[in-house]
Amino acid sequence: MKIVAFAGSTSSTSINRELVKFVLRSFPDDTVNLLDLNDFEMPVFSVDREKKGFPEQAHQFLAAIAESDVIICSMSEHNKNFTAAFKNIFDWCSRINVKVFQDKKMFLMSTSPGGYGGGNSMALAQKNFPAFGADIIESFSLPKFYENFDEENGVINPELLNELNAKIADFKQNVQ
Structure with a gap:
């Protein structure tokens, strides 16, 4: 099973990236491609820019x-929404392929310093990702990151x- 994993953040101290890395300990190292959203920095999406073509980074993310075979991600939250960096990647990619997640099974997570554990971005993802080709098998939210991690x-x-x-066990069982 080949895993692509990422945190919806570009922060060098991303707690969502730490959560992803922790969960990845449960999978063989040789099956994991841990993406860094900093590698996919591109201009802010606009219809005018789209007319000039798509950034190579969007094609690389989709590739x-x-x-x-599966996706493991943890969605960061800024102002009760996705981070601008993730949303920009998502916007560009969805214009190339509306099924950004390409019908892959997904383990969706979120965390935050507060008691809601990134619940707003988690709820947005749970509601919207299936329309963009995500088959969400499991989800997990970790509240109060600094107290619980x-x-x-x-x-x-x-x-x-x-x-x-x-x-994690249920996810593994459902993706075999």
Whole structure:
């Protein structure tokens, strides 16, 4: 099983990237392509710019998804929405292929420092990603990241860790 993984953030200290990396420990290293959204920086999408052609980075992002069997992502949240960086990549890619996620099975996550765990961006993704070709098999939101996550050990809250492990196991079972 080939995995493409990413966090919906360009921050060098992204907590969503840390969550993705923690979950990826449950999968063989040789099957993972962990994307960095900084590698897909492109002009802000507009219809006028689209008329001039599509950035190569949008094609590269879509190619990475095409080469995978499943997607593991954690959506960051800015002002109760996706980050501008992710939304821009998504906008460009959706104009090339409306099924951005190409009917791949997805493990969707989010986290934030607050108690809602990035729930707004998670809800947006759960509602909209299926229309763009995502088959969301499992989802997980980690609230209060700095209280429930340790860089060395990952998720340290036993209840949340049990929930996450159960969802990882279910995801693995459903993608075999």
